[in-house]
Amino acid sequence: MKKFQNITESPSLYDNIDQWPVRQILETMNKEDQTVPLAVKKQIPQIEKLVIALTERIKSGGRLFYLGAGTSGRLGILDASEIPPTFGAPYDLVIGLIAGGDTAIRKAVESAEDDPDQSWKDMEPYHPTAKDTVVGIAASGRTPYVIGGVTRARKEGLLTACITNNPGTKLAAAVDIPIEVIVGPEFITGSTRMKSGTSAKLVLNMITTGTMIRLGRVKGNKMVDMQLTNQKLVERGTRMIVEETGLEPAEAKRLLLLYGSVRAVLDSLKNK
Template sequence: MNSITESSSPYNNLEKLSVQELLEGIHNEDKKVLPAVEKTMPEIEKLVTELVPRIKKGGRLFYVGAGTSGRLGILDASEIPPTYGVGYDLIIGIIAGGDQAIRKAVESAEDDENLSWQELQKYNITEWDTVVGIAASGRTPYVIGAVKNAREQGILTACITSNPGSALAKNVDIPIEVIVGPEFVTGSTRMKSGTAQKIILNMITTTLMIQIGRVKGNRMVNMQLTNEKLVERGTRMIVEELGFSEEKARRLLLMHGSVQKVLEESGKG
């Protein structure tokens, strides 16, 4: 298989370039990401369309990855509960090497094809769950093992990869192949490939949260009030929506715990 993600960078002698030249080169490569993502829109739409009813029936979304890909899956999963007020068991990120691999690389962790399925089984995975494998190369054994075993069990599977026709893509129901081309630094898929993954993960979960009713208008009405900034934001939402004074809005927000609950109590939820 021709590996685009391992292909030589179109730039050479990087160490001889000025800071300006390096930054311009990186930026010019980054410009290729959005058009590549746009080409995958039909596959992203298909995934979310199939994902929504599964989540409504009690299913969960699992991200499985290694290295940068695994970290991005965990990042996306960890941001959804405070942003939309859902449980931490709705979207779950799993990384080769376990939690310690979030900060430091764990040697050879991604080479075990059976380990990921063993870890998924700890969550009592069911037919309503969805497994998305994330791997820029499309050949990471740990990720392939997860989707391969899940698919054999009738579980919906998808992947995000930056190489066409990969082993990973061949083992999922919905392959999202976002072809961003060779990296500025040859093989450094934390760059364009990682950026594309982050964009697509944002699209998947944001659309999912809106579809299952966690947004009203364009507001995060179910966000957790974890700091003063968010309390102030929630207070403004209630003032704008219900016309209450700021003092009353803040009091009701802190009493009920979310903007959505205040709106429901006021008959506008």
């Protein structure tokens, strides 16, 4: 078992940054940010395990839950909220839960993350089953809300995974598939909204995008199931149909608005 190291709270590699000129601040932040994708790359085998298992479970009727507090919780909610418009998936397929409830999306809720039992209570209205998957997100790997949730979920037979930025954490030990992205000390000591948060966003992108592709919600390289919620997306969908079929743009747009999605248009033309 890995030895726990509290890297996310370790001192910044830089001192007196409050006295630096703006250009130096920005260039140094950018230099640090460039290390994040390389740290994520080391965890691709673990992410792959999760995507493969998650895809099969969703095919069997399962869902994906994200649990997090603070920045981590907000990132999970962001990723979950983008799945329906991007891939046309049901709104209850990927569910993001944050310590403190919806209020905590905008404002910190004091001590909400310290209750290890609350996360499962937050999941109960969704009637979780053993087909579901839970991913706990916590840069420190010590958040009680997240650890309590994945621990209970695992006991109930759900597949569990985590995204954390410290090695050897209680959170990693509590799940089936730990994803430990070690990005090193933050530019501002302990500010995990920076590199740690960026790494979580990248991993979340990989989890859901990889899964949606394997579920057939992308054709070629196109979001054929996206929701047509604004004019920009109608225009994008029209271009997709033109590229796929050679139809005139006006006819492509007419069919898109008639059938409601790029996939439905392509299927209708295929069946003619």
